[in-house]
Amino acid sequence: MNLQERIARRRSARQDRSIIVDRDPLSPVVHRQEPVGRGPVLEQLLDTLEPAFDGELPSPVAVVGPAGAGTSAIITALFDALNDRLGESSRSIATTTRAGSTGPVTWFVYVDGRRVESAFAFYQAVLSVISAEPVPESGIGTDDLGERLTSQLTRHDRRAVVAIDHHDEPETLCYDRVRELLAPVNDSVSTIAVGQTEPDNWDADAGSTITIPAYRHHELVDVITDRASTGLAPGVLDHESVRELAVWADGNAHDALAALFSAAVLASSTDADHIESGHLEQAQTAVPSHGVHVDRTLALSETRQQVLAHLVDVDRDGRPIREIAGDIADRSTLTDGTVKRFLYELADRGVIERVPLPTTGSGRRPSSVEPRFPTLVFRTLSSASTTDDLDENPDTNTDGVTEENS
Incomplete structure (x- = not known):
């Protein structure tokens, strides 16, 4: 991108009073042509x-x-x-x-x-x-x-x-x-x-x-600053917040960018004129510690992405998988059994995590599931929609090829 384009986009952002100038540089799934500090x-x-x-x-x-x-x-x-x-x-x-x-x-x-x-x-x-x-x-x-x-x-x-x-x-x-x-x-x-x-x-x-070693704090500060300078309007993120975000991410550029992206989306949704500490705190909560790269969810079939999109929205606190699967099935054309199978499959892949629940009897201990990916980033970048019905053929991907043969 040339300098004239950068100036034009920033002028437009100021006129629109928008925090996000360009979403791509903020995204953890978009790579720079020249990686910073490497x-x-x-x-x-x-x-x-x-x-x-x-x-x-x-x-x-x-x-x-x-x-x-x-x-x-x-x-x-x-x-x-x-x-x-x-x-x-x-x-x-x-x-x-x-x-x-x-x-x-x-x-x-x-x-x-x-x-x-x-x-x-x-x-x-x-x-x-x-x-x-x-x-x-x-x-x-x-x-x-x-x-x-x-x-x-x-x-x-x-x-x-x-x-x-x-x-x-x-x-x-x-x-x-x-x-x-x-x-x-x-x-x-x-x-x-x-x-x-x-x-x-x-x-x-x-x-x-x-x-390749993990980023050191000052290197991660440079990475975040580089992305923010291109993706955000001037003055919406102060240097101290950048430093704190780098320290929190502890060398993980994916987590740092996922939190930055999420905070920018949250600030934009509230019509704020800058990214506040509350936005960053909420964004960091939406990035699981030792989680998986959000691109792993975006590489899944459309149907599985939609199941994850519903999973993010439903009440999961203290509820067993069968109840969560039932809620997701009620919001889609999939059966309880199919959704449950998908949830177990995604847990085996490490995209979501099975969490043991307290048991009151001698039977098998029930478990719930929690996302292991940045939920706000996934929700924004995924092509899946929670308002449309899921594909009636759960084993078909977006290209119409059955996954067993793909």
Whole structure:
């Protein structure tokens, strides 16, 4: 965004007396083109990937960091910069010799494991970057897509560096499975495992590890300030509040941005002219301690997002799952049993948490459920609506493909 656009948007915000100038920079699911305070880590990664500049494959690497350390932001920013700076229209890196012949080509491919749960989806994600032709979304088999990938990388001068993000989260493709899917083109592909932990059985023979530390307080202050300066109108958030928010988030940029986003939404909803301490306190309450990234909820199917949206609204205090499921079913076209099954499934995924309730008998101890994600952010960003009926087919996602086959 150029300077003239920034000035125009801020003038508009002042005229409208709105707190939020642009929601995207405040969002914890939106990454900046240049992550704040991560220069040394970017240099480490560039050192690792440098062989690609000479047409060689870099060694495999695991990029590991705690929740909110910015592992995804760093990889996406780096891959975008490499493709944009060195690539052609095909998003490839190409070098030209003195004689004018085209040299080796290396594609940098980022795959979001939260949205890739099958071999078919994985091949689609990779081909969407390395193939100049449109990639079919249906009407073709997984093996056919695998053959297309192989044909793209059979030339000795065609290579790809594939980063699989969130490989260590429930329901995503694990790193070993990704390596199996890429086995036919093993000599043309290098991989990067991105997550909170290294892949299983990872050692020096498998590849190196780059550890990304949690943000220090002053670094997180810079992150929040950078986002607020672009997303908020001038003067609506004072520096002391920024500092306190950074201390509260304790190195977790996701939690800090989730609370900032929530506080801005709360302040806007009350027509306040600045973000007050009460808004921040309420926003922090809506961000669970040691919770999950809100993007994990946004990656769910439409139906499951709607179940979560209803879950946020219903009374949960001290109530067992069966009663909560009944309330959600009453607000939708789903049956009690289907909603209950979804709640148990989402608890197994770690998106919500089962909370034991007191028991008065000798039977099985009942439990309730509580969200483990930032509820205000989810409510604002989710495409799910609590006013519309849920899809009558609970096993169908928004693309109309049954989840068992997706």
